[in-house]
Each structure stands twice: as structure tokens, then as C-alpha cells.
Amino acid sequence: DSGVTQTPKHLITATGQRVTLRCSPRSGDLSVYWYQQSLDQGLQFLIHYYNGEERAKGNILERFSAQQFPDLHSELNLSSLELGDSALYFCASSKLAPPDTQYFGPGTRLTVL
Amino acid sequence: AQSVTQPDIHITVSEGASLELRCNYSYGATPYLFWYVQSPGQGLQLLLKYFSGDTLVQGIKGFEAEFKRSQSSFNLRKPSVHWSDAAEYFCAVGAPNDYKLSFGAGTTVTVRA
Numbered sequence: 001d002s003g004v005t006q007t008p009k010h011l012i013t014a015t016g017q018r019v020t021l022r023c024s025p026r027s028g029d030l031s032v033y034w035y036q037q038s039l040d041q042g043l044q045f046l047i048h049y050y051n052g053e054e055r056a057k058g059n060i061l062e063r064f065s066a067q068q069f070p071d072l073h074s075e076l077n078l079s080s081l082e083l084g085d086s087a088l089y090f091c092a093s094s095k096l097a098p099p100d101t102q103y104f105g106p107g108t109r110l111t112v113l
Numbered sequence: 114a115q116s117v118t119q120p121d122i123h124i125t126v127s128e129g130a131s132l133e134l135r136c137n138y139s140y141g142a143t144p145y146l147f148w149y150v151q152s153p154g155q156g157l158q159l160l161l162k163y164f165s166g167d168t169l170v171q172g173i174k175g176f177e178a179e180f181k182r183s184q185s186s187f188n189l190r191k192p193s194v195h196w197s198d199a200a201e202y203f204c205a206v207g208a209p210n211d212y213k214l215s216f217g218a219g220t221t222v223t224v225r226a
Contacts, residue, residue: 102147106155
């Protein structure tokens with residue numbers, strides 16, 4: 001158990017819908033990262049927050065957004081969902097800003113029907 | 114930008130035999146290197162990491178990895194595999210002033226009795 005929690009574990013929804021994925025980092029960690037794992041793209045970095053501020057964006061679609069709250073938990077919002085958004089979404093956390101070891105949560109499996 | 118290549122998509126090894134997983138990276142300076150393991154339906158668990166210093170790194174579950182700058186490699190080894198080592202293994206590279214980890218495509222390890 002890495003100490004990073006993610007909810008929900010599974011999410012099934014329809015195209016065009018909007019969902020919110022939640023992540024709680026390890027106690028004391030200030031950085032939160034979001035990654036998407038799919039069969040065709042592998043593990044792709046989406047976005048990074050440090051102590052409530054967005055620090056970097058990766059291959060994140062405009063339909064996706066995220067935020068980190070004062071209590072340091074983070075939410076990833078996915079809207080206008082498409083079939084291709086079906087994937088495993090991981091949250092990771094680290095104590096400091098990079099470079100620092102990232103610890104991953106168990107992931108949220110999103111299925112878009 | 115840094116990148117990672119894991120040349121072997123799938124490796125089958127007998128229980129008790131040794132295991133070596135290859136990882137090659139592309140980066141101009143000394144990167145930060147990680148190996149993670151993902152069991153089916155699970156998140157990513159950190160096996161070991163290299164930031165600097167001794168190029169032979171010991172990790173959890175009896176794994177070790179060796180950083181070879183001349184070969185741009187960070188191969189993972191285990192002297193004697195157990196059935197529970199069957200999983201997917203990911204090599205990842207990070208860099209100073211870069212917020213993301215770049216992952217290889219992964220190597221799936223099957224352990225036969």
C-alpha cells in the first residue's frame with residue numbers, strides 16, 4: 001500500500017458524460033501527478049500540481065481539467081467523454097517538487113460505453 | 114526530452130531461474146531512473162530508484178538494477194524468481210526541472226512452474 005488513495009476504483013459511464021476522479025496523496029506529500037494508462041498509448045503524464053498550484057501539463061486534452069485543493073487532495077475532471085477515454089487513470093504523489101520519487105495509487109478504471 | 118525503451122515486450126522464465134529486464138534511456142545528462150511493477154488490476158509499486166552514487170541499486174523483493182552510463186541502460190535483475198513475480202514491469206526516467214516521469218512500454222513477465 002503506497003498510501004495514495006483513489007476513488008472510485010471503477011467507473012462506467014456513457015459517451016458525452018462528465019466524471020470526477022479523486023485522489024488523496026500520501027500524508028505530507030505536496031505534489032500530485034495524474035497519469036493515463038491505455039493499451040495503445042501506455043502510461044502518459046497528464047498534469048502535475050504542487051501545493052495547490054498547477055506546475056506542468058503533459059498530454060492532457062482540453063476536455064480534461066484538474067485541481068488541487070487546500071487539503072492537498074486532487075480531482076481530475078473528464079468531460080464530453082469519448083470511447084477513447086476509456087483507460088486506467090493513476091494518481092501519484094511525492095513529498096517535494098520534482099525530482100522526487102513518485103508513489104502511485106491503485107488507479108481508477110474508467111469505461112466509457 | 115527524455116525517453117525510455119524496454120526492448121522485450123514479454124519474457125517467460127522458470128521459477129527459480131534468474132531474470133533480467135532491459136531498459137535503455139535517452140537523455141543528455143544523468144537521469145533519475147526508476148523501476149515499477151504492476152500486478153494485474155493493481156497500481157504501480159516502486160521497486161527501486163537511482164538518483165546518484167552507487168550504480169548498483171538494491172530494491173524490494175530481491176530486485177537490483179545497475180546504472181551503466183556508457184550504455185545508457187538501467188537493467189533490472191533478480192537471481193531467483195518466484196511465481197509471485199509474474200507481473201508487468203515498467204522502467205521510468207525523470208530529469209531535473211522536468212515534472213513528469215517518462216515510462217517505457219513495459220515488459221510482461223510470465224513465471225512457469
